[in-house]
Amino acid sequence: MPPPSKPAPAKKAAPQNPWTQRQARDPFVLKAKKEGYIARSAYKLVEMDDRYHLLKPGQRLLDLGAAPGGWCQVVLQRVRPQDTGGLLIALDLLEMAEFPGVRTLQGDIGDPAMVRQILDMLNGGRVDGILSDMAPNTSGHPDLDHLKIMALVEEALELAHDCLAAGGFFLVKIFQGSDAMPFKVELQKRFRQVDFVKPEASRRESREIYLLARDFTAPRLAV
Ligand SMILES: C[S@@+](CC[C@H](N)C(=O)[O-])C[C@H]1O[C@@H](n2cnc3c(N)ncnc32)[C@H](O)[C@@H]1O
Numbered sequence: 475m476p477p478p479s480k481p482a483p484a485k486k487a488a489p490q491n492p493w494t495q496r497q498a499r500d501p502f503v504l505k506a507k508k509e510g511y512i513a514r515s516a517y518k519l520v521e522m523d524d525r526y527h528l529l530k531p532g533q534r535l536l537d538l539g540a541a542p543g544g545w546c547q548v549v550l551q552r553v554r555p556q557d558t559g560g561l562l563i564a565l566d567l568l569e570m571a572e573f574p575g576v577r578t579l580q581g582d583i584g585d586p587a588m589v590r591q592i593l594d595m596l597n598g599g600r601v602d603g604i605l606s607d608m609a610p611n612t613s614g615h616p617d618l619d620h621l622k623i624m625a626l627v628e629e630a631l632e633l634a635h636d637c638l639a640a641g642g643f644f645l646v647k648i649f650q651g652s653d654a655m656p657f658k659v660e661l662q663k664r665f666r667q668v669d670f671v672k673p674e675a676s677r678r679e680s681r682e683i684y685l686l687a688r689d690f691t692a693p694r695l696a697v
Contacts, residue, residue, distance in 0.1 A: 531554050602643070661685060
């Protein structure tokens with residue numbers, strides 16, 4: 475009789491890197507999978523909207539830094555542009571999946587040709603709100619990353635002058651740093667109410683925070 479063969483050694487699970495481990499434990503990642511959101515970031519907007527009631531059926535909105543599309547999904551559920559005559563334009567540097575009812579653009583917010591395309595899509599009209607979850611690739615140098623994201627929200631604010639309707643809102647992500655307060659002060663000159671917001675879904679250890687500016691008072695007149 476042949477000797478009993480040795481049992482194969484149990485396969486060791488591949489070691490997980492810290493990012494994978496964190497994702498596997500993150501309640502918002504698990505919830506997003508269960509509820510069909512493409513990204514956990516969707517819950518940041520859900521939470522801010524539940525608190526401030528920004529999104530309303532029929533609105534026209536701009537979503538900057540929209541990929542992969544978590545915020546688009548929330549807007550589609552709450553604004554229902556297809557049924558209500560609303561509009562959602564989503565811009566990102568990256569190619570993103572098509573969502574029915576969303577007009578996607580691929581490009582850089584800092585590119586004047588891209589801004590032109592947005593304004594052309596609006597055809598002289600204005601939007602009720604601008605959402606920006608744009609974030610640069612982080613370098614690990616907090617001050618540098620702060621400056622990079624502030625440059626993105628400055629671009630978004632520039633666009634707001636051209637296409638945000640009076641009374642509209644502006645919700646943007648920044649990383650905390652020296653220019654956060656001066657930017658808030660800038661917003662206060664143009665909006666009646668401006669607040670910092672840190673949603674629960676935003677990781678506590680992250681320097682990310684949102685600035686929510688409501689009731690826009692400074693549309694630039696078309697020339
Ligand atoms: C945190 S992700 C956005 C997540 C998105 N809100 C969601 O829920 O799926 C940040 C996005 O900003 C985009 N981004 C960064 N710089 C940009 C720029 N200059 N113009 C347009 N998009 C930009 C990145 O490509 C990235 O997809």
